Amino acid sequence: MLEKLDRPWRIFATGLSFATFGLGGLALRLLFFPLLTLFVRDPKRQQRLARLAVHHTFRFFIGYMRALGVLRYELQGVEKLARSGLLILANHPSLIDVVFLISLVPNADCVVKASLANNPFTRGPIRATRYLCNDSGPGLIQDCIASVKAGNNLIIFPEGSRTPLDGNMQLQRGAANIAVRGPCDITPVIIRCEPRGLTKGMPWWKVPERPMHYVIRVEDDIHVSAQDAEAGEAAKAARQLTTRLHDHFLRGSQEHVGA
Amino acid sequence: MTKHELFERLSAILQETFDIEPSRIIPEARLHDDLDIDSIDAIDLLVRLKPIAGQRVPPEVFRSVRTLQDVVDALYGLLGSDSAAA
Numbered sequence: 001m002l003e004k005l006d007r008p009w010r011i012f013a014t015g016l017s018f019a020t021f022g023l024g025g026l027a028l029r030l031l032f033f034p035l036l037t038l039f040v041r042d043p044k045r046q047q048r049l050a051r052l053a054v055h056h057t058f059r060f061f062i063g064y065m066r067a068l069g070v071l072r073y074e075l076q077g078v079e080k081l082a083r084s085g086l087l088i089l090a091n092h093p094s095l096i097d098v099v100f101l102i103s104l105v106p107n108a109d110c111v112v113k114a115s116l117a118n119n120p121f122t123r124g125p126i127r128a129t130r131y132l133c134n135d136s137g138p139g140l141i142q143d144c145i146a147s148v149k150a151g152n153n154l155i156i157f158p159e160g161s162r163t164p165l166d167g168n169m170q171l172q173r174g175a176a177n178i179a180v181r182g183p184c185d186i187t188p189v190i191i192r193c194e195p196r197g198l199t200k201g202m203p204w205w206k207v208p209e210r211p212m213h214y215v216i217r218v219e220d221d222i223h224v225s226a227q228d229a230e231a232g233e234a235a236k237a238a239r240q241l242t243t244r245l246h247d248h249f250l251r252g253s254q255e256h257v258g259a
Numbered sequence: 260m261t262k263h264e265l266f267e268r269l270s271a272i273l274q275e276t277f278d279i280e281p282s283r284i285i286p287e288a289r290l291h292d293d294l295d296i297d298s299i300d301a302i303d304l305l306v307r308l309k310p311i312a313g314q315r316v317p318p319e320v321f322r323s324v325r326t327l328q329d330v331v332d333a334l335y336g337l338l339g340s341d342s343a344a345a
Binding site: 137138141172173174177234235236238239 | 276277278297298299300302303
């Protein structure tokens with residue numbers, strides 16, 4: 001009987017999670033951020049507190065989804081994120097990957113899809129945190145480098161969009177260009193989700209047969225040397241690094257959860 | 260400089276800067292779809308073309324460019340307008 005109810009429950013709980021997420025975004029925008037701008041004058045401090053608020057909200061949200069039984073998760077190596085000025089690159093199996101990563105990083109900056117800056121539920125937080133938008137043109141690479149050098153932990157999904165269900169992963173070269181031209185070392189994060197849910201091209205109510213099980217593994221840094229950019233070989237180096245990252249993420253994401 | 264010479268210079272730049280195999284470098288090749296030149300590469304390319312054009316290449320000139328032949332034509336136009344002015 002309980003087993004029979006499990007799936008309908010998770011469909012309901014997933015819908016509830018979406019609703020909570022949207023309302024949370026609205027509440028931050030209409031209540032919290034106006035108060036923040038009222039009581040904190042310094043824009044730098046406003047931004048820092050806004051990012052911290054999103055971090056804690058996402059932390060709560062992940063715990064909430066776990067309590068509802070929508071997902072389970074394991075974390076590995078997250079102590080490596082307790083540094084500053086990191087370029088954090090992750091693969092992108094599901095919709096809530098960024099929620100996980102920001103819940104683990106208090107001083108996160110990230111590159112977000114420009115349309116989210118106009119969405120009523122996500123607009124408030126994205127503007128208040130001054131996360132970088134992906135439509136800002138050629139200057140984006142330099143903005144990203146500046147963010148890392150300023151001590152933020154910049155989170156990017158080099159795939160740009162979620163991995164399709166067939167596992168055919170394609171990486172854009174922007175993230176590698178940031179690493180090469182910074183230069184910035186890379187802190188790779190492998191996100192695995194089994195069974196896969198909240199994927200691209202699948203409606204949210206098609207919940208998988210079991211609760212999603214996430215394993216998030218922070219790996220050792222990949223060192224990026226300054227030589228290539230200095231020798232004017234940045235474009236080539238970014239191509240090679242992208243190939244290397246592609247192989248790395250593909251191998252990492254195909255290991256089985258629990259193996 | 261003839262269009263042929265311009266194409267040769269462009270070909271050399273594409274090989275050196277982006278490691279593109281010479282066999283793929285044909286006038287009809289599309290920068291984005293065939294040669295995988297993204298917006299970041301395009302900026303690098305403009306910088307490398309500057310010595311050939313003898314001037315900063317305005318990004319507007321490149322907005323309508325799709326193929327390598329379009330690049331050559333745009334460069335040729337820039338050089339032509341220059342000598343006409345002089």
